[in-house]
Amino acid sequence: MTIKIACLQLDIAFGNPNENERRVEREIEKISKNHPDIIVLPELWTTGYDLTRLDEIADEGGMRTKAFIQKLAKSHHVNIVAGSIARKTDRGVTNTMYIADRNGIIVGEYSKLHLFQLMDEHLYLQPGEEMGLFTLENTQCAGVICYDIRFPEWIRVHMVQGAEVLFVVAEWPLPRLSHWRTLLAARAIENQCYVIACNRAGSDPNNVFAGHSLVVDPWGEIIAEANEEPCTLMAQIDLQKVREVRKQIPIFADRRANDYIAAEKNFLKKS
Numbered sequence: 001m002t003i004k005i006a007c008l009q010l011d012i013a014f015g016n017p018n019e020n021e022r023r024v025e026r027e028i029e030k031i032s033k034n035h036p037d038i039i040v041l042p043e044l045w046t047t048g049y050d051l052t053r054l055d056e057i058a059d060e061g062g063m064r065t066k067a068f069i070q071k072l073a074k075s076h077h078v079n080i081v082a083g084s085i086a087r088k089t090d091r092g093v094t095n096t097m098y099i100a101d102r103n104g105i106i107v108g109e110y111s112k113l114h115l116f117q118l119m120d121e122h123l124y125l126q127p128g129e130e131m132g133l134f135t136l137e138n139t140q141c142a143g144v145i146c147y148d149i150r151f152p153e154w155i156r157v158h159m160v161q162g163a164e165v166l167f168v169v170a171e172w173p174l175p176r177l178s179h180w181r182t183l184l185a186a187r188a189i190e191n192q193c194y195v196i197a198c199n200r201a202g203s204d205p206n207n208v209f210a211g212h213s214l215v216v217d218p219w220g221e222i223i224a225e226a227n228e229e230p231c232t233l234m235a236q237i238d239l240q241k242v243r244e245v246r247k248q249i250p251i252f253a254d255r256r257a258n259d260y261i262a263a264e265k266n267f268l269k270k271s
């Protein structure tokens, strides 16, 4: 089964949800003419990293963004992996991804587990508490957010539960572009899955961002990659490739999970 993907590599207006909603609505209107199956947005697309003003600009319970995304998904009959937003909750602000299906139903949500200190997330945000598993187009998917890709064990626990496609939404700065490309290819190879990675373009007062949204196949080949400019990256994935690679090198059958657990318990006992 093939799935047509569109990554919206947006230049995000700093701290301006109204302008960013206008940009996303305009771009999805344009993208929909190519009839993608799934549209992907970047991390914190409503606010950018304007973390000092979250009391004013974060979305209470995600209600505004969920309604906005549900309307777009339903009216364009397209699935949307809606990047992430700053969501106000009763335990503080989380960096939260919502996923809507073609009927405008929210079929998943995930809040970033690993807070990135280099961009002050630990000062303003709360970590997530749940995994990011969901189903789109009858396909088991996982969703993670930016810094999460540096933690292979977090990605792996999603993959052992059946995920075949990993969505990554990000605001990844240009100085670490080589890490972005290498880490994404590594997560695809070690998990024998597609990796669909949507980064932002442009800059904010503290960072120039890398763009370079990309799609990696289960063999680790980058099959589509953007440059640094705002754009929409289109790609087609074929899930049969996941099954072929996993049959050729059966890593999930060859895993020795009990040994890993025993080794970690042994280490923890000693420390």
Ligand SMILES: NC(=O)CCC(=O)C(=O)O
Binding pocket: 043, 116, 119, 145, 146, 147, 148, 150, 170, 171, 172, 173, 176, 179
């Ligand atoms: N928004 C992020 O989590 C950035 C992560 C990053 O830049 C990294 O190097 O990791």
